Amino acid sequence: MAQLAIVDAYQAFMSTAQPFINIGSDEQYETALETLEQVIETATDTPDDLMNPLIDMLSNAIERYEAEDEELAAFIEEAEAIPNDIALLRTLMSQHHLTGSHLPEIGDKTMVSKVLNGKRVLSRQAIEKLSARFGIRPGMFFGS
Template identity: 40%
Template sequence: MINEAIQASNNLIKAVPLLGGSRSKSDYEQALELVGYLIEHHPAHPLIDMLADKVAKYEENAPEFAAFNARINALPRGVALLRVLMDQHGLNQSSFVNEIGQRSYVNRILKGERKLTDKHKAALAKRFNLPFESFRED
Protein backbone atom coordinates (compact mmCIF):
# COMPACT_ATOMS: atom_id res chain seq x y z
CA MET A 1 0.00 0.00 0.00
CA ILE A 2 2.77 2.48 0.87
CA ASN A 3 4.63 1.82 -2.36
CA GLU A 4 1.40 2.21 -4.34
CA ALA A 5 0.69 5.55 -2.65
CA ILE A 6 4.22 6.78 -3.36
CA GLN A 7 3.97 5.65 -6.99
CA ALA A 8 0.57 7.33 -7.37
CA SER A 9 1.91 10.61 -5.96
CA ASN A 10 4.96 10.42 -8.24
CA ASN A 11 2.66 9.90 -11.23
CA LEU A 12 0.53 12.86 -10.15
CA ILE A 13 3.61 15.09 -9.89
CA LYS A 14 4.69 13.99 -13.38
CA ALA A 15 1.24 14.93 -14.69
CA VAL A 16 1.02 18.20 -12.72
CA PRO A 17 4.59 19.40 -11.99
CA LEU A 18 3.45 22.42 -9.94
CA LEU A 19 2.41 19.94 -7.23
CA GLY A 20 6.03 18.84 -6.97
CA GLY A 21 7.32 22.38 -6.49
CA SER A 22 7.95 23.42 -10.09
CA ARG A 23 8.39 27.17 -10.54
CA SER A 24 7.77 27.11 -14.28
CA LYS A 25 5.24 29.57 -15.67
CA SER A 26 3.95 26.93 -18.10
CA ASP A 27 3.44 24.46 -15.22
CA TYR A 28 1.59 27.20 -13.32
CA GLU A 29 -0.64 27.90 -16.32
CA GLN A 30 -1.30 24.16 -16.75
CA ALA A 31 -2.32 23.92 -13.09
CA LEU A 32 -4.64 26.94 -13.46
CA GLU A 33 -6.29 25.32 -16.45
CA LEU A 34 -6.76 22.08 -14.51
CA VAL A 35 -8.25 23.92 -11.52
CA GLY A 36 -10.72 25.66 -13.83
CA TYR A 37 -11.70 22.35 -15.42
CA LEU A 38 -12.11 20.61 -12.08
CA ILE A 39 -14.18 23.44 -10.60
CA GLU A 40 -16.48 23.37 -13.61
CA HIS A 41 -16.79 19.59 -14.01
CA HIS A 42 -15.86 18.07 -10.63
CA PRO A 43 -16.33 20.82 -8.01
CA ALA A 44 -15.82 18.52 -5.01
CA HIS A 45 -12.59 16.94 -6.29
CA PRO A 46 -9.87 16.97 -3.58
CA LEU A 47 -7.20 17.91 -6.11
CA ILE A 48 -8.71 21.42 -6.29
CA ASP A 49 -7.50 22.30 -2.78
CA MET A 50 -4.01 20.94 -3.40
CA LEU A 51 -3.69 22.83 -6.67
CA ALA A 52 -5.17 26.04 -5.28
CA ASP A 53 -2.54 26.01 -2.52
CA LYS A 54 0.31 25.55 -5.02
CA VAL A 55 -1.12 28.18 -7.38
CA ALA A 56 -1.38 30.67 -4.50
CA LYS A 57 2.23 30.00 -3.46
CA TYR A 58 3.38 30.47 -7.06
CA GLU A 59 1.49 33.77 -7.30
CA GLU A 60 2.96 34.97 -4.00
CA ASN A 61 6.54 34.30 -5.10
CA ALA A 62 6.73 34.59 -8.89
CA PRO A 63 8.54 37.70 -10.17
CA GLU A 64 5.78 38.47 -12.69
CA PHE A 65 3.35 38.99 -9.78
CA ALA A 66 5.72 41.04 -7.59
CA ALA A 67 4.44 44.48 -8.62
CA PHE A 68 0.80 43.40 -8.34
CA ASN A 69 1.39 41.81 -4.92
CA ALA A 70 3.19 44.92 -3.68
CA ARG A 71 0.29 47.15 -4.76
CA ILE A 72 -2.25 44.84 -3.13
CA ASN A 73 -0.28 44.58 0.11
CA ALA A 74 -0.07 48.37 0.36
CA LEU A 75 -3.85 48.76 0.20
CA PRO A 76 -6.38 48.47 3.01
CA ARG A 77 -7.73 44.91 3.10
CA GLY A 78 -11.21 45.70 1.72
CA VAL A 79 -9.83 47.75 -1.17
CA ALA A 80 -7.25 45.05 -1.92
CA LEU A 81 -10.03 42.47 -2.09
CA LEU A 82 -12.03 44.74 -4.37
CA ARG A 83 -9.03 45.09 -6.72
CA VAL A 84 -8.51 41.33 -6.80
CA LEU A 85 -12.20 40.73 -7.52
CA MET A 86 -12.08 43.33 -10.29
CA ASP A 87 -9.09 41.54 -11.82
CA GLN A 88 -10.60 38.06 -11.46
CA HIS A 89 -13.97 39.04 -12.92
CA GLY A 90 -12.71 41.44 -15.58
CA LEU A 91 -14.50 44.39 -14.01
CA ASN A 92 -13.70 48.08 -14.16
CA GLN A 93 -14.59 51.10 -12.04
CA SER A 94 -17.87 51.53 -13.88
CA SER A 95 -18.98 48.04 -12.82
CA PHE A 96 -19.91 49.11 -9.29
CA VAL A 97 -22.63 51.71 -9.78
CA ASN A 98 -25.12 49.64 -7.76
CA GLU A 99 -22.73 48.78 -4.92
CA ILE A 100 -20.60 51.92 -4.55
CA GLY A 101 -21.70 54.64 -6.95
CA GLN A 102 -20.29 56.46 -9.90
CA ARG A 103 -16.98 55.60 -11.51
CA SER A 104 -15.26 58.65 -10.04
CA TYR A 105 -16.21 57.63 -6.50
CA VAL A 106 -14.96 54.07 -7.07
CA ASN A 107 -11.73 55.57 -8.41
CA ARG A 108 -11.27 57.64 -5.24
CA ILE A 109 -11.79 54.54 -3.09
CA LEU A 110 -9.24 52.59 -5.13
CA LYS A 111 -6.74 55.47 -4.78
CA GLY A 112 -7.25 55.60 -1.01
CA GLU A 113 -8.87 59.05 -1.07
CA ARG A 114 -12.18 57.64 0.22
CA LYS A 115 -13.07 54.62 2.32
CA LEU A 116 -15.56 51.85 1.75
CA THR A 117 -18.62 52.48 3.90
CA ASP A 118 -20.51 49.71 5.66
CA LYS A 119 -23.22 50.09 3.00
CA HIS A 120 -20.62 49.53 0.23
CA LYS A 121 -19.16 46.53 2.06
CA ALA A 122 -22.58 44.94 2.51
CA ALA A 123 -23.46 45.44 -1.17
CA LEU A 124 -20.10 44.05 -2.34
CA ALA A 125 -20.38 41.08 0.01
CA LYS A 126 -23.83 40.31 -1.38
CA ARG A 127 -22.71 40.68 -5.01
CA PHE A 128 -19.71 38.38 -4.63
CA ASN A 129 -21.32 36.05 -2.08
CA LEU A 130 -18.65 36.80 0.52
CA PRO A 131 -18.90 37.55 4.23
CA PHE A 132 -19.23 41.22 5.13
CA GLU A 133 -16.05 40.90 7.21
CA SER A 134 -14.05 40.16 4.06
CA PHE A 135 -14.12 43.86 3.25
CA ARG A 136 -13.03 45.16 6.66
CA GLU A 137 -10.23 47.69 6.51
CA ASP A 138 -7.73 46.34 9.05
Protein backbone atom coordinates in the same frame (compact mmCIF):
# COMPACT_ATOMS: atom_id res chain seq x y z
CA MET B 1 2.22 -8.08 -1.38
CA ALA B 2 -0.12 -5.15 -0.76
CA GLN B 3 2.87 -3.10 0.38
CA LEU B 4 4.60 -3.57 -2.96
CA ALA B 5 1.41 -2.69 -4.83
CA ILE B 6 1.11 0.61 -2.98
CA VAL B 7 4.75 1.46 -3.68
CA ASP B 8 4.27 0.65 -7.36
CA ALA B 9 1.08 2.74 -7.50
CA TYR B 10 2.82 5.62 -5.73
CA GLN B 11 5.77 5.54 -8.12
CA ALA B 12 3.43 5.51 -11.12
CA PHE B 13 1.48 8.41 -9.66
CA MET B 14 4.61 10.41 -8.92
CA SER B 15 6.01 9.96 -12.42
CA THR B 16 2.77 11.42 -13.80
CA ALA B 17 2.43 14.12 -11.12
CA GLN B 18 6.05 15.30 -11.19
CA PRO B 19 5.47 18.40 -13.40
CA PHE B 20 2.63 19.43 -11.09
CA ILE B 21 4.60 18.95 -7.88
CA ASN B 22 7.88 20.57 -8.90
CA ILE B 23 6.66 23.41 -11.09
CA GLY B 24 9.59 24.82 -13.02
CA SER B 25 8.07 26.99 -15.73
CA ASP B 26 5.19 29.36 -16.41
CA GLU B 27 3.67 26.71 -18.68
CA GLN B 28 3.72 24.10 -15.90
CA TYR B 29 2.31 26.72 -13.51
CA GLU B 30 -0.63 27.45 -15.82
CA THR B 31 -1.24 23.72 -16.29
CA ALA B 32 -1.16 23.18 -12.52
CA LEU B 33 -3.67 26.02 -12.01
CA GLU B 34 -6.01 24.53 -14.61
CA THR B 35 -5.65 21.06 -13.12
CA LEU B 36 -6.35 22.35 -9.62
CA GLU B 37 -9.47 24.10 -10.87
CA GLN B 38 -10.70 20.88 -12.51
CA VAL B 39 -9.98 18.81 -9.39
CA ILE B 40 -11.79 21.32 -7.17
CA GLU B 41 -14.81 21.22 -9.47
CA THR B 42 -15.00 17.43 -9.21
CA ALA B 43 -14.46 17.32 -5.43
CA THR B 44 -17.46 16.97 -3.14
CA ASP B 45 -16.25 19.54 -0.57
CA THR B 46 -16.38 17.10 2.31
CA PRO B 47 -13.55 16.43 4.78
CA ASP B 48 -13.17 12.81 3.66
CA ASP B 49 -13.18 13.46 -0.10
CA LEU B 50 -10.42 11.44 -1.76
CA MET B 51 -9.46 14.50 -3.82
CA ASN B 52 -8.45 16.56 -0.76
CA PRO B 53 -4.84 15.30 -0.60
CA LEU B 54 -4.45 16.01 -4.33
CA ILE B 55 -5.91 19.50 -3.86
CA ASP B 56 -3.46 20.11 -1.00
CA MET B 57 -0.53 18.82 -3.03
CA LEU B 58 -1.35 20.98 -6.06
CA SER B 59 -2.07 24.04 -3.91
CA ASN B 60 1.24 23.68 -2.07
CA ALA B 61 3.18 23.31 -5.32
CA ILE B 62 1.48 26.38 -6.78
CA GLU B 63 2.19 28.40 -3.63
CA ARG B 64 5.87 27.36 -3.71
CA TYR B 65 6.19 28.42 -7.34
CA GLU B 66 4.47 31.73 -6.68
CA ALA B 67 6.72 32.44 -3.70
CA GLU B 68 9.87 31.66 -5.72
CA ASP B 69 8.88 33.66 -8.80
CA GLU B 70 9.83 37.27 -8.06
CA GLU B 71 7.30 38.75 -10.47
CA LEU B 72 4.41 36.68 -9.11
CA ALA B 73 5.50 37.30 -5.51
CA ALA B 74 5.55 41.07 -6.16
CA PHE B 75 2.11 40.90 -7.78
CA ILE B 76 0.67 38.93 -4.86
CA GLU B 77 2.23 41.31 -2.34
CA GLU B 78 0.77 44.29 -4.21
CA ALA B 79 -2.66 42.64 -4.43
CA GLU B 80 -2.67 41.76 -0.72
CA ALA B 81 -1.85 45.39 0.14
CA ILE B 82 -5.10 46.60 -1.43
CA PRO B 83 -7.70 47.27 1.29
CA ASN B 84 -10.61 44.82 1.29
CA ASP B 85 -13.26 47.40 0.44
CA ILE B 86 -11.35 48.70 -2.58
CA ALA B 87 -10.50 45.17 -3.78
CA LEU B 88 -14.14 44.12 -3.53
CA LEU B 89 -15.34 47.27 -5.25
CA ARG B 90 -12.85 46.77 -8.12
CA THR B 91 -13.93 43.14 -8.44
CA LEU B 92 -17.60 44.08 -8.59
CA MET B 93 -16.88 46.75 -11.17
CA SER B 94 -14.90 44.30 -13.29
CA GLN B 95 -17.48 41.50 -13.04
CA HIS B 96 -20.36 43.79 -13.92
CA HIS B 97 -18.44 45.88 -16.49
CA LEU B 98 -19.00 49.11 -14.57
CA THR B 99 -17.22 52.45 -14.57
CA GLY B 100 -17.16 55.09 -11.87
CA SER B 101 -20.22 56.74 -13.34
CA HIS B 102 -22.22 53.51 -12.84
CA LEU B 103 -22.00 53.65 -9.03
CA PRO B 104 -24.40 56.32 -7.77
CA GLU B 105 -24.40 54.52 -4.41
CA ILE B 106 -20.99 56.09 -3.79
CA GLY B 107 -21.48 59.40 -5.57
CA ASP B 108 -20.31 60.86 -8.84
CA LYS B 109 -17.42 59.39 -10.82
CA THR B 110 -14.97 61.74 -9.12
CA MET B 111 -15.97 60.40 -5.70
CA VAL B 112 -15.71 56.81 -6.96
CA SER B 113 -12.22 57.59 -8.28
CA LYS B 114 -11.21 59.03 -4.90
CA VAL B 115 -12.46 55.88 -3.15
CA LEU B 116 -10.65 53.60 -5.60
CA ASN B 117 -7.43 55.58 -5.12
CA GLY B 118 -7.68 55.43 -1.32
CA LYS B 119 -8.24 59.17 -0.88
CA ARG B 120 -11.74 58.64 0.51
CA VAL B 121 -13.36 55.78 2.39
CA LEU B 122 -16.67 54.16 1.63
CA SER B 123 -19.38 55.52 3.88
CA ARG B 124 -21.63 53.21 5.82
CA GLN B 125 -24.54 54.33 3.67
CA ALA B 126 -22.61 53.56 0.45
CA ILE B 127 -21.67 50.10 1.75
CA GLU B 128 -25.30 49.36 2.62
CA LYS B 129 -26.50 50.48 -0.82
CA LEU B 130 -23.79 48.55 -2.65
CA SER B 131 -24.52 45.45 -0.59
CA ALA B 132 -28.21 45.66 -1.47
CA ARG B 133 -27.49 46.28 -5.15
CA PHE B 134 -25.07 43.36 -5.54
CA GLY B 135 -26.72 40.99 -3.06
CA ILE B 136 -23.71 40.66 -0.77
CA ARG B 137 -23.21 41.00 2.97
CA PRO B 138 -21.92 44.42 4.10
CA GLY B 139 -19.22 42.64 6.10
CA MET B 140 -17.55 41.55 2.86
CA PHE B 141 -16.27 45.11 2.50
CA PHE B 142 -14.28 44.59 5.70
CA GLY B 143 -12.71 41.22 4.92
CA SER B 144 -12.86 38.06 6.97
